[in-house]
Amino acid sequence: xxxxxxxxxxxxxxxxxxxxIQLYIRQTKEYLLPLCEVQVNKFRNGEIGVHVPENxxxxxxxxxxxxxxDPQDWWVELLLVKDLLLSASAESVTFVLPNMLYxxxxxxxxxxxxxxxxxxxRSLSHGLDRIITIELHAGQIQGxxxxxxxxxxxxxxxxxxxxxxxxxxxxxxxxVVVSPDAGAAGRTKSFLRKMEKxxxxxxxxxxxxxxxxxxxxxxxxxxxGMQLVGDVKDKNVIIVDDIxxxxxxxxxxxxxxxxxxxxxxxxxxxxxxxxxxxxxxxxCFDVVMTSNTYKQEDPNIKVIDMTPIFAEAIYRAHxxxxxxxxxx
Ligand code: R5P
Numbered sequence: 001x002x003x004x005x006x007x008x009x010x011x012x013x014x015x016x017x018x019x020x021i022q023l024y025i026r027q028t029k030e031y032l033l034p035l036c037e038v039q040v041n042k043f044r045n046g047e048i049g050v051h052v053p054e055n056x057x058x059x060x061x062x063x064x065x066x067x068x069x070d071p072q073d074w075w076v077e078l079l080l081v082k083d084l085l086l087s088a089s090a091e092s093v094t095f096v097l098p099n100m101l102y103x104x105x106x107x108x109x110x111x112x113x114x115x116x117x118x119x120x121x122r123s124l125s126h127g128l129d130r131i132i133t134i135e136l137h138a139g140q141i142q143g144x145x146x147x148x149x150x151x152x153x154x155x156x157x158x159x160x161x162x163x164x165x166x167x168x169x170x171x172x173x174x175x176v177v178v179s180p181d182a183g184a185a186g187r188t189k190s191f192l193r194k195m196e197k198x199x200x201x202x203x204x205x206x207x208x209x210x211x212x213x214x215x216x217x218x219x220x221x222x223x224x225g226m227q228l229v230g231d232v233k234d235k236n237v238i239i240v241d242d243i244x245x246x247x248x249x250x251x252x253x254x255x256x257x258x259x260x261x262x263x264x265x266x267x268x269x270x271x272x273x274x275x276x277x278x279x280x281x282x283x284c285f286d287v288v289m290t291s292n293t294y295k296q297e298d299p300n301i302k303v304i305d306m307t308p309i310f311a312e313a314i315y316r317a318h319x320x321x322x323x324x325x326x327x328x
Contacts, residue, residue: 001025003091004318006035007052007063007081013295014066017098020307021064021314029315038063038081048073050080057089062132062314067099067271068295074101078124092129094317096310098293099271103137104243118144125149132313134293134306135242135270138183152317154309155327156270156291157194163304164238165198168287171264174207176230176237180253181215184241188212191240211237213253226256233261241269244290247281254284270306272296 008018022035036054043049063081065074078095085093105116117137121144124131131145134154142151164172177195179188188210195208211230239253250267257265264286272290274281278298281288289302296303309326316323 001029001031001033001315001318003058004033004060004062005054005056006033006314007038007056007061008035009040009066009077010037011040012066013068014064014098017066017292017307017310018064020305021311024308024311025315028311031315038084040077048076048080050077050084052081052084052088055088056085058091060092060094060318061085061090062094062096064096064310065098067097067101067293071101075120075123082124082128086127093127094130094132094314095124095128096314097131097133098306098310099243100131100133100136100141103141106138106141117141121145130317132310132317134291134309135187137242152313152323154306154313154323155190156304156306156309157191158327159291159304159306159309160191160268160289161194161198163289163302164195167302168266171236171266171287172206172238174209174235175266176209176211176232176235176262178230178232178237178239178253178257179210179212180239180241180249181213185212187242188240209235213239213256215249215252226252228256228260231260232257234263236264236266237262238266238268241267243271243273244269244281245273246276247274247278247284248276251280251284272301274298 006018006022008014018035022033026032039051041049082093102116102120125146128149131151135156136153139153145151177188177192179185192208192210199205211232214227216224237257239250244250254265266287267285268289270291271293273294278301282300291304291306293306312326313323
């Protein structure tokens with residue numbers, strides 16, 4: 001992996017994330033990838049300035065960005081870093097985005113609204129070589145990027161299933177896997193399949209089942225109502241989502257599941273933003289799990305490390321090896 005460098009903002013969550021990627025590649029592939037710094041500062045009026053002290057000429061640069069930043073700063077920093085790297089003659093530029101922000105508005109669900117995921121794609125695409133991200137809100141967002149900018153959408157579920165089998169073996173006996181809304185049904189079923197596949201070699205097989213909550217939103221960020229389709233009576237359940245923002249969706253779901261007789265209630269979402277804190281969620285659920293695509297500070301939240309998947313993807317993308325093999 002000659003001429004490859006990792007780049008991140010030292011004063012952000014992305015730096016620790018990048019260090020873990022660097023360590024994984026050193027330990028498993030015996031390459032020490034240089035981790036270089038992008039310095040981010042602000043002018044007095046709030047405009048952003050970026051600077052990379054290192055020479056990047058002819059280098060393959062993997063810029064690891066921090067999803068926990070203000071979403072507007074996150075977007076502008078991507079544009080400025082790309083411009084900087086191209087102007088400095090980098091050989092290739094890959095954005096490693098632990099969460100692809102602006103993905104929730106991926107279609108016109110009512111008149112006179114932007115398709116923000118497409119706007120982001122149009123602004124990022126020019127000159128960019130690749131994006132590596134995980135658990136995109138909707139897989140078809142990849143189609144907003146032209147063919148010369150492939151988007152590798154990684155899956156968190158293999159790590160989550162491994163974690164559950166190691167740490168919550170008793171809780172997941174005959175568990176019901178619940179989708180928090182109709183749009184998440186495909187993702188939830190794929191989680192169910194991973195759970196089933198993981199027990200292929202087990203002597204005694206569990207009988208996992210599926211249920212769906214039908215969610216109505218009164219306005220963005222507020223839940224109108226929820227109905228359960230399926231049976232959770234006297235069963236443990238796990239709700240799987242891509243994002244916890246306010247936590248409103250999951251708390252409303254927990255109420256409906258309890259009212260329908262569920263026993264233990266677990267939840268997992270890859271991107272734990274927790275804009276309303278974690279207290280209410282921890283009261284609603286027996287176990288709350290997320291990943292480290294966002295900075296997490298509450299010890300009551302179980303955090304599953306996604307850096308091995310990103311490290312493998314970086315390694316494989318650079319050497320032209322299969323990424324899908326990671327998820328077989
Ligand atoms: C919605 O489509 C997403 O998949 C999540 O369910 C949603 O963003 C979660 O938001 P909140 O935690 O604010 O209910």
